[in-house]
Amino acid sequence: MTTGAGQRGGIVIAASFVVALMLTALPMPDWASLWRPAWVALVLIYWCMAVPSRAGVLVGWIVGLLLDVMSGTLLGQHALALAVTAFIAHKLHRRVRVLPVWQQGVTVFGLVFVFQALVLWINGIKGMPVTLAAYLAAPLVSMLLWPWVFVVLRDARRRFRVS
Amino acid sequence: MRLVAAALVSVLLMTADHKASHLEAVRAALSTVVYPLQYAVHLPIRVGAWVAENLSSRNDLIAENERLKIERLRLQARLEKLVALEAENRRLRTLLDSSVKAGEKVLIAELLSVDMNPFSRRIVLNKGRRDGVFAGQSLVDSQGVMGQVVSVGPFSSTALLITDPSHALPVQVHRTGLRAVATGSGKADAVALAHIPNNADIRVGDLLVTSGLGGRFPHGYPVGRVTRVRRDSGQPFADVEVEPSARLERNREVLLIWFQGQGALLDSAYRPRVAP
Numbered sequence: 001m002t003t004g005a006g007q008r009g010g011i012v013i014a015a016s017f018v019v020a021l022m023l024t025a026l027p028m029p030d031w032a033s034l035w036r037p038a039w040v041a042l043v044l045i046y047w048c049m050a051v052p053s054r055a056g057v058l059v060g061w062i063v064g065l066l067l068d069v070m071s072g073t074l075l076g077q078h079a080l081a082l083a084v085t086a087f088i089a090h091k092l093h094r095r096v097r098v099l100p101v102w103q104q105g106v107t108v109f110g111l112v113f114v115f116q117a118l119v120l121w122i123n124g125i126k127g128m129p130v131t132l133a134a135y136l137a138a139p140l141v142s143m144l145l146w147p148w149v150f151v152v153l154r155d156a157r158r159r160f161r162v163s
Numbered sequence: 164m165r166l167v168a169a170a171l172v173s174v175l176l177m178t179a180d181h182k183a184s185h186l187e188a189v190r191a192a193l194s195t196v197v198y199p200l201q202y203a204v205h206l207p208i209r210v211g212a213w214v215a216e217n218l219s220s221r222n223d224l225i226a227e228n229e230r231l232k233i234e235r236l237r238l239q240a241r242l243e244k245l246v247a248l249e250a251e252n253r254r255l256r257t258l259l260d261s262s263v264k265a266g267e268k269v270l271i272a273e274l275l276s277v278d279m280n281p282f283s284r285r286i287v288l289n290k291g292r293r294d295g296v297f298a299g300q301s302l303v304d305s306q307g308v309m310g311q312v313v314s315v316g317p318f319s320s321t322a323l324l325i326t327d328p329s330h331a332l333p334v335q336v337h338r339t340g341l342r343a344v345a346t347g348s349g350k351a352d353a354v355a356l357a358h359i360p361n362n363a364d365i366r367v368g369d370l371l372v373t374s375g376l377g378g379r380f381p382h383g384y385p386v387g388r389v390t391r392v393r394r395d396s397g398q399p400f401a402d403v404e405v406e407p408s409a410r411l412e413r414n415r416e417v418l419l420i421w422f423q424g425q426g427a428l429l430d431s432a433y434r435p436r437v438a439p
Contacts, residue, residue: 018200025204025277030351030412033281057165061173069193070201071280072321075186076176083169122177128282128328129349
């Protein structure tokens, strides 16, 4: 791997996070906002599994901080949740990478659930009301979207030779 | 190891952010990074609205023009009466030796059509510190009070709507002058009145206006109408629900207000007058 390719890979990873942040801010009707997939967590999980040398706890933490500012939550709330998610994804990547995509989806469900639960716990500590649907909706939609996210990001990774 | 460090820093940040406002500078700096993203999301939606406006048929435009002319005429007539009333009000206040309510300055800001945390009610505005916006500033639309600014970046700011569960707004019933606190319910179209006694004189349809107590919001802006009053003798307080009159989830342009006496705990008009 040349240094030039390495830098280009960084740009691809950054661009995918930018797209994920934009999708997170995309306006949705009130009833659907609970069912918004955790785009940033999905992208982070992909990069942690595909190129664990490039993405990890630190990347997750920084992107989480941006997500905090963007969604007006406590600084550090999403950062903590994404750092933990990245850590687990990093630990699991060898085992999950070889599975078929739909089985990866089940793992993704678990990872996004951890992410969502951490965010909601901190909301709960702050005194905001939390429903059971809020815990399950985002992981469920994220699991169903995983094959699609996986294919798109894999094609991007192959085309731009991110490694 | 990295995870432990990240977790520790996160917890420290959250505590600092929750307990005090030392991190406003960090948040403001990061918001400059995030603002282009939010604007990029907002732009295509804005362009869509613009295209729809430009493609609307001539008949629609003529009809709208007609409607606006009639509305303008009606408002003009009311305004003329208002000018006379304002002059009279000022004269009477001078007679009473009370402070004159000075004119308020307003600035039109545009909402960015971006979603934030689904568990709280917040919006992003396209005006920031460069335009003189400050934290705590009140936000209204043409129908009523919307909320207040909570954090300000150089180019954008975040506002808390009155329906957010953590928001409270001092109000009074226009008919009787009964004072109350309107707290957000987290639902898009309702706020609740806290601590209203069961025997208080309040009915469905009562108009609530801001009371100006607390010094955050100017006095006399409409807040909403009472939609439900449930009195249960087993409960210490009545359960009163209010529908906000501002179109919180629909409008694009909002007004930011500067008014005199902002930040003062009590407007001098409410201070008991000491007899000489």
